[in-house]
Amino acid sequence: MSLTRNTFAFAAGLLIAQGAFAAEPEVDRRMPNFLKAEAKEDAEKAKKRADPLDALEYTPSRAGDVPTHIDAATPGLKPRQSLEIPDDVMARLAFLPAETLEFLKSGKAGTAVRPDVMFEKILGFETDEQIQAYMDAIQSVFAQIEFQEGRDKTAIALNTASPNFNNWRLLRPRDLDPARVPGPIALSRYVGGRGGGFSTFAGAPVAFNQADLRAGDVEVAIMGAPLDMGSGWRDARRGPLAMRVMGRGLGGTDVSTMVNPGRTLNIVDYGDAAIDQLSTERSVQEVRRMVREIAETGTVPFIIGGDHSLEYPNVAAMADVYGKGKIGVIHFDAHLDTGRGRVHLLDHGQPIYRLMKEAHVRPEDYIQVGLRAHYSKEYYAWQKLIGMRYHTMAEVERRGWDAVLDRVVKEARENTEYLYISFDVDVLDPAFEPGTGTPVSGGLSMREAIPIVRRLCAETNVVGFDLVELAPELDPTYRSTLNANSILFSCLTGMAMRKQGITETNFISDLSSDHGQDNYYGDAP
């Protein structure tokens, strides 16, 4: 039976292909649908639709003030666009009560259904009852979706009666350990500094508190913040562990500069910040406290995530110490992370908005590098409006990496005295960094990332650094972790260079190339 039918369909298909039964001869069948006149007309119309952001003008932000147009495009806060109803549709709707028509004109229906689909459906209905039922459904969906006082929760309740309420962040009384004088604790057994067997960041000694940092004249404290609620595939909580255990990529001499950061800088492993794995909001307060604790002593905090929600507490803590609006941020990421207007006030896509909304950083002092995730055009239009500086991979495609690199370093030196680098490992191509929660193709290579991080940390006043979104279990090899360590090493190298007074633009040691002897390329000074 089915065979017969199939055979018939096949034969009929052949005949149609040959033009025997062409039903609409005037249509060119070789023209794909999306190029047909009607489709192009729709596209043109969409293009002409006014963008409400165009009516606004860039207003420079002042340090400590909330940027003027911060909420010009925030879902829930931006003005709703009204809807124009075509006359023929309006004629069909005339029987409806005035308030329903008001609802339609307000543009609220767009929450439930696309306007062009709605118009077509209305014209297609035969009776007023059908239209009424359709409108009721749209209004009901709108009422369900919008926040309603009394019905919807404004907060997630916690069990304040719990005797274990703060267990997650209870500090262990240090009195339980043998007495010691403050200062970093070396975990190595041998004179050569090796062989402890205990994995710390960069093999560094351990510090627990400000007294340790001060006593040891510590210059860099590396801490973990294993928070991974926000991230896509979620494994970033194991980032700090993996980077400690890796044991490669974080020591020795950097060949480009002949600088050994481990010997030049006083580095410690400051342990991890406590994290409540069921609440970003609770966790970030503890992270902020700990980053502040480090920065207050003049030590540069390096924070290993954890997901990118951490950019909020990290940079907020820097602003606590250096002043609101006094710090610039270089945000390496495939993603804009300027999400906003969501139900949860913080996740790994919203840290930048929250920082600007609380006036910790001015939009002008934000520099994003490596953007390529599929954010809508409106995001870019808004970033442009408020004056953020962004460098997409499209710009790299157009200008070449060297030009973009130079520009970023130049911009980083403008505006603010202090700089903070937030390095999301997904700025790297998945070839280099498969172990990350939200990978995006077409990213930076390690040979592009290492120099920019080293140069920024050498040539600008970097006072804090984070590396986030390493999700080691998602990469069966060591590669993602090794590359993460190498990025960290590049910044440590840059800081060691600065300590040694090497701050010239794009410094490379003479010893490092051309056998350190001849002038083959004819450009030696």
Place this chain on the structure above:
Amino acid sequence: MRTFTQAACLSLSLALGAGAFQTVMAQQIQPELGPAQQAFIDDPANLKPFGLTKEKLAKVLQGRDAATIATTLSAMMETIEAAKYRGYDGPQPEGQSKLDPVGDMPEIALNPQAGQFNRGLVLRPSILDQYQRDPGPFSLKRYMYETDGIPTFANAPVALRAEDLVAGEVDVAFVGVPLNMGSGWRDSHNAPRTLRAMYGIGGFDVYAGVDPSLELSLADYGNISVDRLSIELGVTHVREMVGGMVEAGVIPFIIGGDHSVMFPTVAAMADQFGAKNVGVVHLDAHYNAARDLAHFQSDTQVVSRLIQDGLIEGKNLVQVGLRGPEMDEEALEWMRSQGLRYHTMAEVEAKGWDKVMRAAIDEAKDGPENIFISFDISVLDPAYARGAGRPVAGGLTMREAMPLVRRLCAETKVVGFELLDVSPFLDLSYATSLNANAILHSCLTGVAMRKKGLDKKAYLSPLTVSD
């Protein structure tokens, strides 16, 4: 030689234990210790969080003077006290965000100004479909014998609304609940889509001689929307959606998500069949009966929540496969006081699997008629399911788990089944997914057997097993 002497001293003082402590006290501290401090160190529950017993504490304090000992003890007491919630009602310092409160955060603030606050949880009424269709499950397969293409559970047709389930007189509907906030390694939200794309559910079952795909009307009900950043905000919706499936006459097969999903699913069963009128068989490495946590919902406390909320009775809960260090004596005693029927892997070691399996099935029958099975993939040994959010060594083999699940689903009135905490990306191979689907298939086969009347004890097909 010197090392030996030290070791000898150490073992001597350990052997003395409390005696050594009393000596220290008698010599130096006793007059200084107030009754509160004495009471504090007399309660082992106070010392346990510090990894201490009274004897170990004595070692720590040995040789310290009275003032230092007093400082240490008050630091310990303060630490235990600081675990409790301490709010602050006074005014916030100027310029400090309410999200950064002075005291403890009593609740986690949301953003009422968010655009389309409930967007993720609102269902589209059928009248708003752009193109109308009649209710009923519809196939995504183009060919007669298509096995790949657009993946669905068991290659089943798709149902989007309860009316589709009703129109298709569906027996079993699969549904994904990709909620994974609770679990340790957090990848289980990828489980529904990965298991859809893996074969192994449906087709002829060689043990029972039954083809559940043929005997039963199946549907893939898609995923239930959850809030990725809050278990609490999704609980009610999951509960209503699963309840709606039962109302539509189907046995829901729920694919998590981590074990926090068990709360809304079992609650939905209680809504439908009556509180305390559902028996639960919980197969898991983890007891999930932690209590008194700061969060109201999480995977580690679903069992105690269900009991404390009066949704199920302790004696109607059969647990199999428990192991790992989370439980302690206090936890086991609480479980026993609630009448839970738990079977640890220690019991399997002592009695053998066959006896434990028989006991679990008999106990499942000795209670409410309606049975819900909650299967955490970690009940299996990591050899079979390394892609688990909270793997624990020493678990069941597939050849132990499959017969248990098949028999439970054939011999009891199973009204719902869930498979939780599969974290597919944590397993580089297909093995976890394949085994997970084999577990789903085992229960599906059991349901088909029952429909055909093959619900005798330990039934196996005479075609494949001779007497």
